[in-house]
Each structure stands twice: as C-alpha cells, then as structure tokens.
Amino acid sequence: MGALEGRVAVVTGGATGIGRAISTRLAADGASVVVAGLDKAEVDEAVVALGPPAAGFVGDLAQPGAAEDLHATANDAFGAVDVLVNNAGGGVILPTLEHTEETLQATINNNLWTTLRCCLAFLPAMRRRGYGRIVNIGAESVRNGLTDHAIYNAAKGGVHALARGLAREFATDGITVNVVAPSYVRTDALDAALAAGTAPARLRKVLDDAVAWIPMNRPAEVDEVAAAVAYLAREDSRFITGQVLGVNGGSSMQ
Template sequence: MGKLDSRIAIVTGAGQGIGAGIATKLAAEGATVVVADINEETAQATAAALGDGSIGVRADVTDRPSVDALVEQVVSTLGRVDVLVNNAGWDKAEPFVDSEPATWDRIIQINLYGAFNTCHKVLPLMAEQGYGRVVNIGSDSGRVGSSGEAVYSAAKGGIIAFTKTLAREMARAGITVNCVSPGPTDTALFASIGGEKLRAALTKAIPLKRLGQPEDLANAVAFLASDEAAFITGQTVSVSGGLTMS
C-alpha cells in the first residue's frame, strides 16, 4: 500500500529535474500523476515512464486559460484533483542592478503568478470535495536571500507568505497547504547556472557535504501530500542538507 493510493495529483514543471523526481515519487506511492509542463514532449515522456494511468499535458502556468484547460481536462478524465504541487519555476542568475524589467516580469510570472493561477482554479474544487493537499515549491533564497537571485528570491518569499495565508483560509475546507524549500539541488538547471566551481564551494559549505538530489525533495513533498501529514499546514520545510536552518 502506498501513502497516496487512488489520489489524483497535478505536478507543474514536471517534465524534468525536481518536478520529474516529485512525479516519480508520487506515482511510486500510488498516485495517478498529471505531469504538466510547458514542454509537451518531456511531460509525455515522464508520464509514460510512470505508467499507472499517469498523463502528460502541456500547460503554461503563466497563462490562465492554459491552466484552466489543464484542470478541466484532469477533472473530466480523472474525476477530481486531490494533490497540487506547484513546482514550475525559472530563474536567470545576475546581479539585480544588471537585470532588466522584462526578466523580472518573467520570473514573477512563472514563480509567483504560476502558483496563483493553479491555486485559484484548483482550490474551489478541493473545497467542494472537502479534501486537498497543496505543496508549493519555495526556495531557501526566499528565506535567507541568494546573491544573483534578487527577483527570484522575492518571488519565492512571496510563495512562502502565500502558502501561510492559503493554509489559514483553506483549513476549514479540509485542505492543507505547505511549502518545501530546496537548497542547492543537482539538476540540469543548477549545472547551467553554476558549473563545477560553485558545486565544489557548496558541497564544502553544506553540513551534509553534498548537493540535494531531486528524490530528496520528492520524499518531503510525498509526505506533505499524504495523510501522514494531516495535521501539518502552513509550514515551510527546507531540504538543504543543513545549509540553512530555521
């Protein structure tokens, strides 16, 4: 028996990286996973690898009609939404004074508005069924800051605050809302930003002496999405190997 048997879960940005790790873990725990990604090819490839009725769907979290279409497709084919994981994210590392408003807009649209769009569509459905689990993917940059990631940090700080307020507003409806904040995680995105020098420096700085792996994040998400975490809401859990501690 998995802890998510018969649950229907949507994971955004799940075509690769941390999102694919989360989708894989939720499926292993018995959930039927809707792998949503702006890249339809990776979404479908990830879903095909999961099996068990999981589906890959192209969705752009910054576009409300695209989000609406995704959720409506899920409800019409699978009947409901039990778990929503807001994982889709994007960043461009650069000093704030060198950044451009067009980049700010894209970062805020994907990282913050993306969660607004999905939650605004999904929460009423969860409230109607009297059950729901929302897990937002934050970032430790939103708790302690991160050089070169000013706007991203602002967006993720917003996600953390948004999580707390939704948790208060939705508790009576039987919905929990929590946040998982990755520290440095070994993904293609990390490799494209950092390279070996940053990897070595971070490995030295992290008390557990390694970067996070997508499955490290996925294990925390699966717990918060399950009934084992039924009395946990409004919390932010850092999965950072001890790099940050609250």
C-alpha cells in the first residue's frame, strides 16, 4: 500500500514541469490528485495522463476567490483535502533594474499570492479536521542569492517565511507546513528553450552560475524534487514542520 493511500492532494501548477512530477509521484503513492493550473489544455492533458482518480482546476490562483474555488472543486471531487502543494510559480528572471511593472507583478502574484491565497483557503478545513500537510515550493536562490534573482527571491522569500509562521501557528492542529527549496531544476520547457537557442544569453549565464555553485555539478531532476515533497506529504513526517528542505546538490548547507 502506498504511503498516501486514501489521501487527497492538491498540486498547484501540477500539470507541467516540477508540479507534473509531484502530481505523478503523489498519485503513484496512492493519493487522489487535483491538478491546478493556468492553461486548460495542459491541465486536461495531465488529468488524462494521471488517470483516475484525478481531477483538474483551471484558474489564476493569485486572484481573489480562485483558491476557494479550487478548494471547493477538490472537496466535490474527492472530499476533504489532506495535502496542499503550493508549487505554482516560476520566475521572471531579470537583472533587477530591467524589471517592468508587469514582470514585478507577475513574479509576486504567481509565486507569493498564489501560495498565500491557497493557504488561507485550505487551512480552515484542515484545522477543523485536525489534519493537513502543506508543502510550499520555495527556492535555493533565497539562500544563495543567485544571479538576477532578487525580485524572484523577494517572492520566494515570502513563501519561506509564510511557511515558518504558519507552522508555528497551526502546530497543535495536526498540520505541518514546510518548504522544499530546489536549486536549478531541469524541466522540459527549460531544456527545450536551451536546445532551441531561444533562451536569452543572460539566462544561460544564470543557469551556468547555478550549476557552478552546486557541488554535485548538475541541475536537479524533477523527480528528485517530487521525492522530497512526497516525504513531507506523508502522515509519518508529522514531527517535521517549519523546515526548509534544500534539494540542491549541496549548493547551500545547514
């Protein structure tokens, strides 16, 4: 029997990249998974690929009301939610002074507001049931100050800090709140952009820097991030809360 048999998990940004690997891993461990994302075609494809029991939700989780709609969708599909993985995000990676109003808003919205709104929408029911596992996807760059990541780190740093505060506040409610913080992770989208030569030269430098700072001398694979999330999603990780778990090949150590 899988460690998540009978559990219900919601993975935001769960149709693509790291989130897709997380959805796949939690489903393999026995969970019913609700995949949330911005793009209907991507979400539909992921739900079909996962097979039942899986459900989808399409919406911008940075906007008021969407996280509550996601919670209702998950409840209607499978009943109460045990696991919330706040993976939605992604950086607009630019030198700080090259950011525009639009890229600033997108960076904070997609990484921080999605996470904050989902926590607020899911925590009341978790507290009533006395059970919950929340895993936020943060970033190693918060710790190592990676090239061109200042604005992204302002958002992800908020994600780390939110987890610590919630972990303390809900510690006696059977709810744990942790962060998985990856360094550079190879995804199909990044690989394709690099292979096609469409990635800006500056982004190549950022990724080269990231790998140079990793003692294992390579990026992470998506399933290596998913494995850490799956552990923190389990019932028996119950005494681990408020932690930032680096999946970083040793890029920072503590």
